[in-house]
Amino acid sequence: MPDDLKKKYFTKIGASYQISDDVKKRVEFKEHNLLRDAYPTACDMIVCRNVVIYFTDDAKEEIYIKFNQALKKTGFYLSAARSRL
Numbered sequence: 001m002p003d004d005l006k007k008k009y010f011t012k013i014g015a016s017y018q019i020s021d022d023v024k025k026r027v028e029f030k031e032h033n034l035l036r037d038a039y040p041t042a043c044d045m046i047v048c049r050n051v052v053i054y055f056t057d058d059a060k061e062e063i064y065i066k067f068n069q070a071l072k073k074t075g076f077y078l079s080a081a082r083s084r085l
């Protein structure tokens with residue numbers, strides 16, 4: 001990460017970095033059933049790790065379409081799970 005972003009969004013604590021309270025305040029946690037709930041819009045980033053592994057190929061395809069619609073054009077999708085799509 002570039003130094004200016006580290007300086008802006010993190011506090012250096014020893015050898016580690018802690019994310020700033022200003023960023024933490026913007027984080028909202030809520031339950032979301034990927035199969036049933038309405039998806040948000042204009043997302044900058046979707047991180048979905050080891051979740052779609054439980055779903056059928058049809059359900060996965062539907063979820064990926066909804067992720068795509070939920071993201072801004074410049075948004076990122078990050079996944080650590082393997083996918084066949």
Ligand SMILES: C[S@@+](CC[C@H](N)C(=O)[O-])C[C@H]1O[C@@H](n2cnc3c(N)ncnc32)[C@H](O)[C@@H]1O
Binds near residue numbers: 032034035049051054
């Ligand atoms: C193996 S855990 C992975 C948890 C975490 N993402 C990680 O990588 O450590 C799978 C998660 O998928 C969630 N999950 C299962 N079905 C879901 C659904 N329909 N909608 C949203 N989450 C679901 C479970 O609640 C569980 O937390």
